[in-house]
Amino acid sequence: MSKATIKQVAAAAEVSTATVSRVLNESGYVSEEVKERVMEAVDRLNYQPSAIARSLKQDKTFMIGVIVPDISNPYFMGISRGIEDVVGQEGFQLMFGSSDENPGKEERLLQLFQEKRVDAIVLATAGGNDDIVGRLADAGVPIVLVDRKLESAEAGERLDLVAEDNAEGAFRLTSRLLEDGHVRIGVVNGPARASTGRERDEGVRQALRARGIASEPLVYNGEFSTEDGIRAVRRFLASDPRPTAIVSLNNRMSLGVLLEIVRNGLRIPDDMAVASFGEVEAGSLLKEPGLYYIDQHPYEMGTRAGELLLRRIQAKEEKLEPACEIFRHEVNRLN
Incomplete structure (x- = not known):
C-alpha cells in the first residue's frame, strides 16, 4: 500500500495543502471544525508527515x-x-x-x-x-x-x-587511605589528555603534599578501561617495594584492579587496600572488602x-x- 500524501489528505478534508500544513504544525489560525476534518482525514489515510520536510520548515x-x-x-x-x-x-x-x-x-x-x-x-x-x-x-x-x-x-x-x-574527590579518596596509615600508594589513572585524568592526578598529589609526603607516587596511566586496571596491578605487584594501597581514578579501571588483586590471591583490604573514584558493583561480591569509593551521580x-x-x-x-x-x-x- 502506497503512503498517503499531503495532497490526498487535503482532498479528503476539502481544504488546501497549506491548511493541512498549518494544522499539523500548529501554526496560524484554523477553525476547530476544519481541524477536526483534517485530523479525521489524517487518521483515515494513516498519513505520516515527512520528518525531513517538517525539520526544514521549522528549522529543527x-x-x-x-x-x-x-x-x-x-x-x-x-x-x-x-x-x-x-x-x-x-x-x-x-x-x-x-x-x-x-x-x-x-x-x-x-x-x-x-x-x-x-x-x-x-x-x-x-x-x-x-x-x-x-x-x-x-x-x-x-x-x-x-x-x-x-x-x-x-x-x-x-x-x-x-x-x-575531580580534584576534590581524588583528594578526599587519597586522604582516607593516608589516614589509615598507607604511605606507598599506587595510582591508577587514565590519559592526561582528558581533563578528568589531569584533575584527579592533581587531587592525589595535593593529598600527599598535605600529609608531608614528598616522594613521587607510583602512577600507571592507561586508557579508562578494565584491561588497563589489570595491567596497573600487575605492574604494582612487580615493583619493590610494592604499594600497600591503590587509588583507582576511574570505575572501569577499578573493576580491573579488583579482578587482578583477587586473581593473585590477595585480600582486600588486608593485603591491598583499594579506593575507587566511582562505585564498582563487583565490590559487593567480595567478603568484607573495606573498599572506599566516591559516590557519583551520573x-x-x-x-x-x-x-x-x-x-x-x-x-x-x-x-x-x-x-x-x-x-x-x-x-x-x-x-
Whole structure:
C-alpha cells in the first residue's frame, strides 16, 4: 500500500495543502471544525508527515547528538538516561556516538552531527578537538560539555559545563587511605589528555603534599578501561617495594584492579587496600572488602545537562551566560 500524501489528505478534508500544513504544525489560525476534518482525514489515510520536510520548515530536527567515550560504561549510560528523560518530554530524540577515547573518531562524529543538523550536542570529550568544537559553537550549535572540559580553558569557558569536582574527590579518596596509615600508594589513572585524568592526578598529589609526603607516587596511566586496571596491578605487584594501597581514578579501571588483586590471591583490604573514584558493583561480591569509593551521580548530571540543552535551544538567538554545574562527592566505604 502506497503512503498517503499531503495532497490526498487535503482532498479528503476539502481544504488546501497549506491548511493541512498549518494544522499539523500548529501554526496560524484554523477553525476547530476544519481541524477536526483534517485530523479525521489524517487518521483515515494513516498519513505520516515527512520528518525531513517538517525539520526544514521549522528549522529543527528534534535530534540531539550525544558523544561519550564509551556508551557501555554504566556511568555514561546514567548520564545519557538523565538527558533523555528531560529532553524526551519536549519531543527530542538522542543520537549516540562512542568516541572510544579516540580524538579522530570524535572529530568525525562531530562533523556527522553537524551534517545531520542536530539541534544541539552533548560532549564528553576525548580531547584534541577544541578547534572544531569552537567552530560549531560559533556556527550557533548549542554545545553542553559533560564530565570533561576542553583542553583550552578559554574555549571551554564559552560553553555550558556539567562536571564533577575531580580534584576534590581524588583528594578526599587519597586522604582516607593516608589516614589509615598507607604511605606507598599506587595510582591508577587514565590519559592526561582528558581533563578528568589531569584533575584527579592533581587531587592525589595535593593529598600527599598535605600529609608531608614528598616522594613521587607510583602512577600507571592507561586508557579508562578494565584491561588497563589489570595491567596497573600487575605492574604494582612487580615493583619493590610494592604499594600497600591503590587509588583507582576511574570505575572501569577499578573493576580491573579488583579482578587482578583477587586473581593473585590477595585480600582486600588486608593485603591491598583499594579506593575507587566511582562505585564498582563487583565490590559487593567480595567478603568484607573495606573498599572506599566516591559516590557519583551520573543520572543527576544528565538531567542537569538536559535542562541546559533545552534552555539553549529555546533561547535561540538570545545571549545567555555559560552555566557551570559542578557536582561534589562524599567518600563511602563498602563493608
